[in-house]
Amino acid sequence: MIVELAGGDSLIHRLDPRVKIVVVFLFSVVVAVSDRFVVLMWALALSLCIVLVARLPIKELIRRLIPVNMFIVFLWFFLPFTFEGEPLFSVGPLVGTHEGVLYAARISIKSNAIMVVLIVLVASTSILTLGHAMHELRVPKKIVHLFFFTYRYIHVIHREYLRLVNAMKARGFRPGTNMHTYKTYAYLVGMLLVRSSDRAERVRNAMLCRGFRGNLYSLSTFSMKREDVISLILMLALILALGVLEWTKMV
Amino acid sequence: MDENGLIINLEDICFGYPGRPTVLDKLNLLFYEGERMGLMGSNGSGKTTLFHIIMGLLKPSSGRIEIMGRPVKEEKDFREVRKKIGLLFQDADDQLFSPTVLEDVAFGPLNLGKSQDEAKTIARRTLESLGLAGFEDRITYKLSGGEKRLVSLATVLAMEPEVLLLDEPTTGLDEATEKRLIDILKGLDISYILVSHDMDFLKEATTGITCMSNGTIVLDDERIPHTHVHVHKHGRYVHDHGLSLPGKKR
Known part of the structure; x- marks a missing residue:
C-alpha cells in the first residue's frame, strides 16, 4: 500500500x-x-x-x-x-x-x-500537491484526473480485495498448486475488476449529480x-x- | 416552482434492467414543497432506481417526469434538476472522490460556477453547520464511516439544493451518529425524501411514510408514524408493527 x-x-x-x-x-x-x-x-x-x-x-x-x-x-x-x-x-x-x-x-x-x-x-x-502541480505544469487534464482517482480509489479497491480474501479464508480456502486455487484466484481478480467498474460507474453518477462537466478545480x-x-x-x-x-x- | 408547491411529479414511470423483471411499473409520485417523506419497501423494490430516475442517471422506458412544473427529458434538462435536487448515495465512498474534505465539499459549488474563494467559503460554512469544522484538510478515505456519511451530506448541501434525496443514510451508522443525523435533518429548512428500513429513524425524521411494492407506490396507504412502547427480544432493530403491506400475511 x-x-x-x-x-x-x-x-x-x-x-x-x-x-x-x-x-x-x-x-x-x-x-x-x-x-x-x-x-x-x-x-x-x-x-x-x-x-x-x-x-x-x-x-x-x-x-x-x-x-x-x-x-x-x-x-x-x-x-x-x-x-x-x-x-x-x-x-x-x-x-x-x-x-x-x-x-x-x-x-x-x-x-x-x-x-x-x-x-x-x-x-x-503529498500526492495531492503533486497532482495539482502537474496540473499547473499543463500536464493533460485526463492524466491528472487518472492520477487523483488512482490515489483515491486504490485504498477502496484494496479494502474490497481484503474483504474477498477474508471471505475466502473464512470458508476454509488454502492456496495450493492446483486447479482449484488458480480458478479461485481468477474469480477473485475477475470480481475485483467487475466491482471496480461498478464503483467507477457510481462515482461518475455521484459526480454528475453534483454538476460535473469534465473539470476538476484545484483549490491550492x-x-x-x-x-x-x-x-x-x-x-x-x-x-x-x-x-x-x-x-x-x-x- | 409549481404554484401548488409541487416539486416532483412522476407519471406512469416504467423501468427495467435488461433481462430482468420490471423494477418500476407505472409508478406515480407527487412530492410537494415542505414534505419530509419516508420511503419504505423491501430490498429490490426499486427505491434507489426511483432516485436515479429523478436525477436523470437512469432513463425510464416510458412515463413523464416533471420537476418544479417543467417536463424533463434530456441530459441538459437534468443538469438543471441536479442544481436543485441533491442525492445522497448509499455508499459514501462513491460520493467522496477528492483527496481532501474541503476539496470534495467545494467541488459542487465550483461546478456551479462559483469562484475559488466563494466555493471555499461555502464549503467551510457547510462543514461548520454540520459540526464538522476542522475537517477541511482531512483525507477522505481515512475518515470513519460516520464521518464519511456526514461529509457526503455536506458535499450535497454545499450545492444549496431545494430538495434532498437520501438513500439509506443510516446504514452502518452507530446510534450516536444516527441521532446526530436526525438532529441535522430536523434542523434543515429543506424538503426531502428518505429511504430507510429503520422504522425508528423514519418516525423521527419524516412526517409521513410511503411504501413501495411491486415497482409502484402504494398510494391509498400512507402511514402516519406513531409511538408505542413495547418490549421484545429484537430490541430496536428493524421490525414491522402491523405496517406490513395490505394482502400480505404477517
Missing part, C-alpha cells in the same frame, strides 16, 4: 512542487541517455546528495529501492552472457564478456540514480519563492553540466 513519507521538513520538502517535478524530469532524461561512467557516477552522487538534503530515513529509501534492484539482479544473470565481446570470465560452458558486465553496471547505476530522485520527489510531496495556489528560483537554477546548471560532460567527452 501507499505509505506517504511527506511528513518531514527540509529544504526539499518546502520547495515548490513544480520545481521538483521539472528537475526530476530533466535529470531522469539526461541520466537515461548517458553512457559514460563518469557522468553516471556523478549523477548517482548528486542524487545521494539530494537524499541527504531531504533528510529521508535511509532505511525507508533502501526498502523502496529493493523492487527495482530485483529486476537488476536478473539483468546481471543474463546480460554478461548474452553480450558479444571480449571474454572476461566463464561459468561452465557460459562465457561472460567485458562489454556485458559494463552494460549491466551502467543500467544498475542509471536506474538507481533515477529511482532515488523519484523517491525523494514522491516522499517530500503555488508561488515561486527565492529559494525555489535559486534551487531551480542550481539544479538546471548541474543537469546541464552532466549533459555537457556526456556529449563533449570531457574529463
